[in-house]
Amino acid sequence: MTSLDEGQLRAAHMVASVLLGYPDETLYAARPVLAGSVEALPGGEVRDRLAAFLAHLDAAGQAELAAHYVATFDLKRRCCPYLTYYSYGDTRKRGAALLRFKHAFRAAGFELADGELPDHVAVVCELSARGAVREARRLLLENRPGLELLRRALEAEGSPYAGVVAAVLATLGPASPRDEEAALRLAAEGPPAEEVGLEPYAVLEASR
Template identity: 75%
Template sequence: MNEGDLRSAHMVASVLLGYPDGRLYDGLGVLAGAVDGLPAGEVRERLSAFLGHVAATAPAELAARYVATFDLKRRCCPYLTYYAYGDTRKRGAALLRFKHALSTAGFEPADGELPDHLAVVCELSARGAVGPARRLMLEHRPGLEVLRAALEEERSPYADVVTAVLATLRPSSAREKQAALRLAAEGPPAEAVGLEPYAMTEAGR
C-alpha cells in the first residue's frame, strides 16, 4: 500500500471504530467509495465486510452492540496503552507519547477522547501523520493482537476492522507474537493510580 492508500484505509477505520453516530451514517457513501478505491487484499475485504454489516444492521442495534463490546468488556478495550500498562502510573507517561504525537500534527481528538483510542490513532494517520501513527501502533502491537483475538472470540464484526488495521502494518515478529500470547494469558498490570490528568473513561475500564 502506498501512503495515500494507508491514509484512506485508516480514515475509514477511524470512523468505523468510533461510536456509530451521524458521522458514520452520513458518510457511508464516502466510506464505501474509499474502500472500493483500495487495492485488492485483506484490508479492503475486511473493511468492506464491516460496511456490509452496517448496511444490514439497524442503527440502534449497532449502537447497542458497540457499547456492549467496547464499554462493558475490559478484554475488548480500544485504548492501546491499557494492554501494556493497565491502570498503573506508567500509563500516564505512555499517554503523553500519544498526546505529543497528536499535538505535533495539530490534531485534537473530539469530545475529549483519550489520545490512545485506536480510532484516534487511525485518524492521526489519516490526517497525514502516517509515520508517527504507525509507530505508535507497532509499539502497542501485542495489545492490538489481543484486542483482535478478544473480538474474534466474541464473534464481533468489529474484529474485521481491527484485523484490517493490523494488515496495514508489517507482519508480526516472533517477539511480538510471544508478547501477545503472554499478555493474553496474564492480562495487563493492575494498580489504580497515576492516570491524572488522563482519567479513564468508562469505556477504558
Template identity: 75%
Template sequence: MSALDDAGLRTVHMVASVLLGYPDERLYEARPLLSKSVETLPFGEVRARLAAFLRHVESTPRRELEAHYVATFDLKRRCCPYLTYYTYGDTRRRGAALLRFRHAVRAAGFDLSGEELPDHLAVVCELSARGAAGPAMRLLREHRAGLEVLTRALREEGSPYADVVAAVQATLPPARPWERETALRLAAEGPPAEEVGLEPYSIAGGDR
C-alpha cells in the same frame, strides 16, 4: 495482503478511524464516501475486511449497532480500544505512556475533541489519515501486541469489529517473534494491576 502505497495506507486508516468510533451521524453520513474509498483499495485482505464491516452497517439497525458498540467497547475490559491499557492497565505508568500519544497528536497540529484519550485506536488511525502517518505507525507498531489481543478478543466475542481492527493490523509489517510472544502473554495474563498504595490512572468510557 496486497501492497498499499501511502495513499492506500491513509485511506485504510481514514476508513477505520470512522468505523471504530461510536456509530453516530458521522458514520451514517459518511457511508457512501467510505464505500467508495474502500473500492479504491487493491483487492486483498484489507479491502475485504473493511467492505464486510460496511455491509454489516448497511444491514444492521442503527440502535442494534449502537448497543453492540457500547456492550463491546464500553463494558468489556478485554475489548478495550485504548492501546496503552494492554501494556500498563489502570496504573500510573499509563499516564506517561499517554503523553507520547498526546505529544504526537499535538505535534501534528490536531486537537482532540471532547474527552477522548489520544491512545484510542480511532484517534491514532485518524492521526495517520490526516497526514501524520509516520508517528501514527510508530505508535501502532509499539502497541501491536495490544492490537493482537484486541483482535482476538473481538473474534471470540463474535464481533464484526474484529474485521476493522484486523484491517488496521494488516497495514503493519509482519510481527517479529518477540512481538507474538508478548501478545500471547498479554492474552494469558491481562494488563498489570496497580501497585499497592497507588491510585490507578482510570481509562475513559466507564468500567472496562
C-alpha cells in the same frame, strides 16, 4: 498482504477510524464516501475486511449496531479500545505511555478534542488519515501486541469489529515473532494491577 502506498494507507485508516467510532448518524451519512474509499483500495485483506464491515453496516440496524458497540467496547474490559491499557493497565506507567502519544500528536500539529485520550485506536488511525502517517504507524507498531489482543478479544465475542481491527493490523505488515510472543504474554498475564494511591483512569469507567 497487498502493499498500500501512502495515500491508500491514509484512506484505509480514515475508514477504520470512522468505523471504530460510535455508530451515530454521522457514520451512516458517511456510508457512501466510506464505500468509495474502500472500493478504491487494491485487493487484499485490508479492503476485504473493511468491505465486510460495510456490508454488516448495511444489514444491521443502527440501533442494533449501537447496542452492540456499547456492550462490546464500553462494558467489556478485555475489549478496551485504548491501546496503552493492555501493557500498563491502570498504573502510573500508563500515564507516561499516554504522554508519548500526546507528544506525537502535538508534533504532528494534531489537536485532540476535550476529554479525548490519544491512545484510542480510532484516534490513532485518524492521526494517520490526516497526514501524520509515520507518527501514527510508530504508535501502532509500539502497541501492536495490545492491538492484536483487542482483535482476538473481539473475535472471541463474535464481533464484526474484529474485522476492522484486523484491517488496521494488516496495514502494518506481518507481526514479528517478538510481537507474537508479547501478545501471548499479555493474554496470559493480563494488564498490570492498579498501583496503590492511583485513581483509575476515567476512560476505563465504562469498561468495567
